Amino acid sequence: MSNIIRSVSPHVSYIASEHTWIEGKAIQQLETTANLPDMVQVTGMPDLHPGRGYPVGAAFFSQHRFYPALIGNDIGCGMSVWLTDLAVAKQSLDKLEKRLGNIDGPLEEHLLADIPAEFSHCYSLGTIGGGNHFAEFLQIDEIFTPFSALDKKRLILLVHSGSRGLGQAILEAHIREYGHHGLEQDSPESGDYLNQHQHALDFAVCNRHFIARRIMERLRTDGQQLLDIAHNFLQKTSVNGIDGWLHRKGATPSDRGVVVIPGSRGDFSYLVEPHPDAESLFSLAHGAGRKWMRSECKDRLSAKFTVDQMSRTHFGSRVICRDRQLIYQEAPQAYKPIDTIVDSLQQAGLITVVARLKPVLTYKTSGETV
Ligand SMILES: Nc1nc2c(ncn2[C@@H]2O[C@H](COP(=O)(O)O)[C@@H](O)[C@H]2O)c(=O)[nH]1
């Protein structure tokens, strides 16, 4: 375990095997963040990559004060996993795509009555959003550890989305007023942020629920939720007997049962059982993590692959993405290989792999943009 959890300095470490690609800039960002006042420990996950000022794929533990900027704009972003009643064997990709149609618009009229009152004015509820958000059908490729809920004959639905414009508005207002200094715990400002943060977390859970519901309705099926877990959030907690604030930015909690670690639309995703551990700040990778910046993807790929070719993967799965920039930005090539991520977590003793999932159909957006 010791050579997988690498120490950069007494307060900074990251988890990586010899095969895990970690960019130097991301480690520099870890160190910069560790120098913030009252920061106690900073740990990078194997999917660590540089972000805008602060790294993504990391957990940060502070005392006395916390830093909303570390959580970022997509407060509550996370993954939910459903075991649907759709039989793997019977599916035609054409039929799935046709029935799914366009789910970028407001929720269907008959679902509006079920929206909790606190979110009834949020028109983005039930929509996936841009960037790396997606909804994906997957099939179980292999089960490694018995997990009663799994059934190889049924399709899995994975939803990745967050708090949409709400989280963005909370962060913008916070930065306008307080910059990047963080907030003293127990101050009125920190109480205000925590209330808004909770509201965004609740919205994100509700959003993923309605996305899954509308998708399953379109496909005339039902399903059972296996998990819903956020990877961008703040938690008041205790680590090694110290009370403080655990910030997760692209880090999945390891103390809440089975989680999913997605790869990309052209790679496997894994269901894993975490082994909670203080050294990793009770966190795991939340995905594969970017290898290429968004801005470089189209230049690197468009001469080699047409949009049509990008809409299929080597698994034979299909990608619905009518945004010609986004389809390149989110290409499988832009992400680290998921097996290097999962292997390092396994070698560090932080997970037991439950199942490997293979993409069947990935939905990004039906909106036509050039
Ligand atoms: N199975 C899929 N996984 C994907 C896809 N696009 C991205 N990803 C993975 O999700 C995480 C999400 O990162 P975040 O920082 O935006 O929360 C990313 O690291 C990838 O590994 C996809 O289409 N299908």
Ligand SMILES: [Mn+2]
């Ligand atoms: Mn996310």
